[in-house]
Amino acid sequence: MLSHILTWVVFLPLLGIPVLFALPKDKAKWVTLAATIADFIIAIPIFIGFNKSIPGVSNPNQMQFVEKFDWIPSLGVQYYMGIDGLSVTMILLTLLIGVLATLASWNINKFERGYFSMFLLLQAAMLGVFVALDLILFFIFWEVMLFPMYFLIGVWGGPRRVYAAIKFFLYTLFGGVGMLLSFIAMWYFTPGERTFDMIEMLARVSAGGVFEGPDILGMPFAKVIFVVLFVGFAIKVPIFPFHTWLPDAHVEAPTAISVILAGVLLKMGTYGFLRINFPMFPEVFAWFRDFLIALAVINIVYGALCALAQKDLKKMIAYSSISHMGFILLGIGAATTQGINGAMLQMFNHGTITAMLFLLVGVIYDRAHHREINGFGGLASVVPIFATLTSFAFMAGIGLPGLSGFVSELLILAGSFKEYQVATILAGLGIILGAGYMLWSYQRVFFGPLNEKYKDLSDVNIIEVFSLAPLLVIIVYLGIFPNAVIQYFEVSLNHISRLLLP
């Protein structure tokens, strides 16, 4: 089993689907929970056996747990999975969020089997994205996420769910089509023999190969491909001005899906930057870098400012996600070792922190049936545990030292400061604004005189505690010992940094 462990990990959730349809529908959530937990358990050997000292990335023989079979020989498409430092933490995050999101779905009471089968499909696709090393395989996993996500938002979402779902679908598909076209063009103009093997491509690029193609509509080939790819991934991240789907999707999606959306899906964009977009075109990256940093700063400040103005708690968190994802972009854009490692750490941390935030919003929404920030007040005295947990998450979101968000933001800013001082300081303003919107909304919800409507609100229940506690532990633990995670990817990301900054 160890030899095919990645396949098992990726496809195990799918095995849950037939089981789920075979059993009565009130058992569906248990099946899903079992599947996600089992997935987590069988993935443990990956984290234990992972060799942290080899970078992978552009070295085909350094990928780990590799599974490589010819899939479509005529096209050179392979079933090629493998991991390196870049993917291993993302797999961990996905598995973790999967379990927690299942718990967060406990209250789903409409078409359970449909919901959980879509959920499992989504989980498999997300895992697939992080292990696929063949462009086509990657793309298939990437796009497979779309339709479960569409239904999960569209069927089980809020009042404007249809709008949000189609908007999500449209935006992402738009980016996806561009990506596909770029992949094909990259394949066609691969330096050397044509291949869809992204590691092989990277190896050639790092050995001096260049994607050389004809001008596209009058613009240089590599730049166009780069930008199109960038847009494809940027929509997922999301980066200004492609971000408008995110608040809508978050607001309308059910809690668990918001958690997955913020926790894992957004990371795919940045993962794509790191794995494909930037290292494949180092020269274009150098050309694009200033613009990238500008975008990152816009994302940070703009997202934070928009978050300040929001009245809906989920929307506020959605915009805060935009702001936080800007940090990741900043780190990647700076591409220094600290910056890029910090970005990766932030990917993990943002995954846990925002997941927790959305879970918390879900808790309050389940009870109060609305999310208007101004509609609460003084809840701290009624639901103290909930308030405390929320304060932890908010503080982590603000980047309080001792909690995980701080370390990653610190690394990112320290890294980007090496290359872009002014941008870093502007991004630092984002942190201040971050404290502003977080505390302000926290205050409006929990402080002040108690809103009489909610004086009988019940505090978090056991299931919710189970879904929140692991995140809390991770947030605190990684605030103190971030290297527990950093050690997994440091070597790989330092390698990417060298590729990007020759």
Next chain:
Amino acid sequence: MHVPDLFFMFFTIFVLVTASIVAFSSNMLHSAFTLFFVLFGMAGFYVLLGGDFVAMVQLMVYAGGVNVLLIFGTMLTGDIAKPEISNLSFQGILTFFSGVSFMAVLLTVFEKTEWTLLEKGVREPTTAELGKLLLKDYILPFEVISFLLLAAMVGSVLIVLQREKD
């Protein structure tokens, strides 16, 4: 000016005038009957172009068959008792100009084109040669078009005879 040219002039005027009547008459039956003259004029052109057999086919099949069919069709799909069946046009001016402009495009294009021409066209009986061609080089289309006509015939009968909705 040669005699064929005179004939050409005559047929040209004849065909275009009758065709215009077909096109712009507001009485369906007038159009239908005038179409006969157009087809006749066309046969004249064919004769001028050395196609004696084709001209005959034109007269027999087209003028004799298709046109009669059209007249029947006109009557069957209108009120037979009424002598006048409307054949009005609409969007007249716009249509006219778009048709004319299309013709202008065609003519400009033709004008610009240098056609490869024969020294001189031949006018001699073609029936025998055409017969040979039809049974040798064009045997397959000749056979296949029979299926076409068969299907057209059966199909038309079928669709007209189809049961009323139940």
Next chain:
Amino acid sequence: MINTLPYLSLIPAHVLIALAILFFFVAKAIPGIKKIPQAPVFYLVLLGAFLLEGMQDGSEVIFFDMLRVDSFSRTMNQVLLVITAATLFLLHYSDEMDKEYNWENYGLLSTLLLGMMFMTCSIHLLMVVIAIELVSLPSYLLVGMNRKDPASKEASLKYVLFGSFATGIMLYGMSLLFGLTGSLVFSDIWKGLLKVELINSPIYILALFMSFAGIAFKIAAVPFHFWCPDAYQAAPTPVTAFLSTAPKVAGLALFMRLLDEHFSIQASGLMEMIAIISMLTMTLGNLAALKQTNLKRLIAYSSISHAGFLLMGVATLDEVGRQAVYFYIPIYILMNFGAFTALIYMVKDNKFDISNFKGMIRTQPMLVTFFAICIFSLVGVPPFAGFIGKFYLFKAAIAKGLWLLVVVAGVNSVIALVYYVGILKVMIIDEPDHQTLQVKSNPILMGALAICSVPLVFFGLYWQPIVVWTQSILLFR
């Protein structure tokens, strides 16, 4: 005089179908034969023709430069035969056509089939015209055979008028081609057009463009697509399924064969022309589809846009593009037949309005799932085969550097999402109401639906079999 009979032995399937036409048209008149069940006979004929095509080998030009039979034409004919068989199957389950006239209907269908089979192997303009007419006339008639939809005759009438219009333009264009080159055979035409001053001159473009009209009409490409939504909407559903696939396949086969013999100096102009047609087709088809509320009509528009996509493969004018088209054809057939089978399954009494499908998934989860697979495949998202089909088309276009076309196609595949997913939204997300159709379950049709949709998933994940199949088609050799 040369004996032409041996040539017939090279087109045995055509002959068999021709005999079938005679049989179906005449048999009713013979008392004894009348009692024979018609459908099995037709199935047998189709099977026979399929096998006969399979047994042939080699590449021949026959009937004095009229036809060229080769592995390409034979494979395409086999595809057409399969489509016809599938249509025949659907006809059993449709209440829209009068079963009383099955003999004649089958006769018309056979005629259509024969025409298409000639389209795939014609290399002579006259043969092309006749083959196209042979397809068109029965199509006009079949569209008018829908008892359930009073608009059927109207559609048929529009179809025939529009068809004649397209034929007229095509004939006029062919006459110009003939005038320019003095020839009616494809290869000679291209040779005749090889004069430098002629290439890309107005007359050249005009003649070619007008000559393509007939083909464009058959594959419903812009600007000859207007008949398509009307005809598809009002035709009996199996006929719609048939018309949305078979004539497109035949038309594309013909188009590719026609273009095959062009010379490289002619390529750029042609490429541009076809790329423009392709872009217009997919864009207009998609945009018009956005506001449709009749499901059949919507799929008609979507099939227009798919024609645009298919033309993308033609526009590259090379082996890669053709391979992509071959690749797309079986997938397209599966998707379309899947969707139409589901419609036949669901709809009785012509209730194709989208509001009739609200919340369908509550009562028919399996059915809607299969339907959704077909729809997602039509959208072209992985892991469904439609994606792979588009993937190959994009690949071909990118390899040729047709960037604008690629971009337009990319944008279109996103726009297409809106209406396709709109269907699914109605079926899956909306709540059912009194309008929602009540469906009687039918295991056989469900099986047919599964046969269409399960391979879509399978090929979406493992499409090597289709690749092997496309490679087996040695084009024009």
Next chain:
Amino acid sequence: MGLSAYLMVSAGLFALGMIMFISKKNTIGILMGVELVLNSAALNFMAFSYFTPSKGNQLDGQIFAIFIILLAAAEAVVALGIAIAAYKEYNHVQADELISLKG
């Protein structure tokens, strides 16, 4: 008279046919337009057959013209059949009123 004179006549007929096609309200009228178009095509073939050299047989154009006439006949049969069927259904064949299918 040369080739271009014939081409002009055929272009004129073609345009008239088109005008009829676009503007006639009665379906049969539209069909007549089609006949004009077909005739113009046939005339072209005849003219080219007469004036320009042909690769195959010089009479190829004439053969084509014959086939056009036959096709026109077949098409007319079908079109009229359908027109009559439509007349049975709607009691008229006015193209501008047959607009139940749209959108």
Next chain:
Amino acid sequence: MDFIQTSITIIPFLPLLGALVLGLFGKKIQAALGENMTGIIGCATPVIAAVLAFSSFFVLLGMEPEQRIVRVTMATWVSVAEFSVDWAFRYDTLTSMMLMIITGVGSLIHIYSMGYMHKDESFWRFFAYINLFLSAMLMLVLGDNLLIMFLGWEGVGLCSYLLIGFWFSNYDFATAGKKAFIVNRIGDLGFIVGMFLLVLYSSLNFDIVTLSFGELEERALTLSQFTIWNWPLLEVVSICFFIGAMGKSAQIPLYIWLPDAMAGPTPVSALIHAATMVTAGVYMIGRMFFIYSLAPEAMEFIALIGALTCFFAATVGMAQMDIKKVLAYSTVSQLGYMFLGMGVGSFSYGLFHLLTHAAFKACLFMAAGSIIVALHHEQDMRKMGGVLKKMPITGYSFIAATFAIMGFPGTSGFFSKDEILEGAFLSGHPILWALGFVAAGITSFYMWRAVFMTFYGEYRGDEETWDHCHEQPKRTVVPIAILAIAALLLGFLNVPDYLGGSELFSHYLEPFVVNLNHQANYVAPVLTEAEHHRHEMLEWGLMIGTVSWSLFTAFLAWFLYIKSPQTREKIMAGSSPQALFTLLANKYYVDELYDTVVVEPLGKLYRFLAKFDQKVVDGAVNGAGHLGRIFGQLAGLFDAKIVDGMVNETAWFTQIAGRGMSVLQSGRIQALVGSSLLLISGVATLLMLYLD
């Protein structure tokens, strides 16, 4: 050594443990075991920590002065490539002093709080928070590197936020907490940027990047050679860190949060906003004196800010009516003194003032708190008076501390403040000295004003309150008294040379915090005997001047508030004094200024951006659709009847583009053919034009 290592490892985690226990189980403990037990748990940790801190101090004293430093490295915190930061503590003379202040004053205040917070339902929560605060503060001072210092720095900020908003059901209190946190964040940005600058230049010039103080000290000279943005690197770094200090230690222009922070319970004000947290900035500069020593211009800047803050806060303090506000502005003002001291290079004097200020200001706050509780949470001095009769211990403690803060000879404030002023003058900053000098008098004035308004005269509140007013229980009073004694006596630790002292405190710090004029590269002016003598005279002169000025203002306060209130009223009746008073009472309208200059525009900006995002960005991406609609309307093709499309409300943009085509789809065959014909001829014409 070992003892110190163990104890400094334990010290910060003790209160953390307390915080955890109380935070997680406090509610149950309070319910089951009662308030006392909760309080004891809460107090035990700082007391034990204090015991450890003092014993460590004595162990340290037993070591050679040069070796009085102990480091403990526990684990790696962050390590990425060349950037590596450890979990490490550092214990040296400076730390030991801070530890004692924090744990000592902290313990006293904890005990005091048991009385102060009596019968508060969130008693346990208070102790959890304040324990957490202690822990963070201890981290701050113990940290061996900037990052751990920053951890503590932010940690105390958080606790400050939590404690200011402790009574969160009052919305304004919560707002004050938020304000404190955000203003601090602005300062933190400076801190972080300073760190980044060090990281940047370390990584450029050294193999590993370190933020550890010891190594930074070694590298300081190397780093001083660089410039950034055309400025010497260390100047910029110093300014950046000082911005951090401005936030934390409430200096102009970031002081605005501190007066508002008085919303918190009074022990919090005493501990956090007087004795410990707000002095973190001073501590930080002392800790990094080696960098500041190399940044003369930054030092000037610090001194200037310090003096200005000192002066302006003192003036505002004159006009406050709320007793806690008076003390708050006094704190700001005293912090200004400290920075003035740091800025002129008298690091040890600044730090000494930190120490003495911790004692007397904590005492003042606690006494004030005690009175406030006794008067039923009345803070307005206008409604007090004559309290001394009812609460003698508290009252005399308050007065003792007032003597200390005014700098009455022999009290702690006398020595510390005097040395700062002297340092300012002698280092060649007469104007700064003058500001500090004036402020010293004002300080004396407003403090005595507070004393007279509160403790003397007639009671001005309502009867019932007066009847219930009585001395607080022992646990409240004893800590106040202890601190009062400390406030009087602590000064003798650092008696200056000219008064015959030996500057014990400065010498104790010397190995790790060296005053500018004692540094190796300081070129001391060679003084002749006469000059030396004159110098001493000058010192005496300055001292006497300050003391007499303070005494004068104290007298003035007595005169205006006790002897002759009529005179005061007469003066106040004049328009210009009234205007001045209003100006001061409203704190120079700085809050309003910030509101109009920063807060409101920001609010406008984000509301605008939110709209912008919704309408423009979202719209621009869907821009094709907008255009489509406009064109559609222009062409009259827009058909409002077909709104109920299949995909209505979804992707209306593309739909409208589709609707534009509806003319083609009218169902009339001619329209279809006509348009296809037009299309053909259009395309043909275009092609021809293009290809010709």
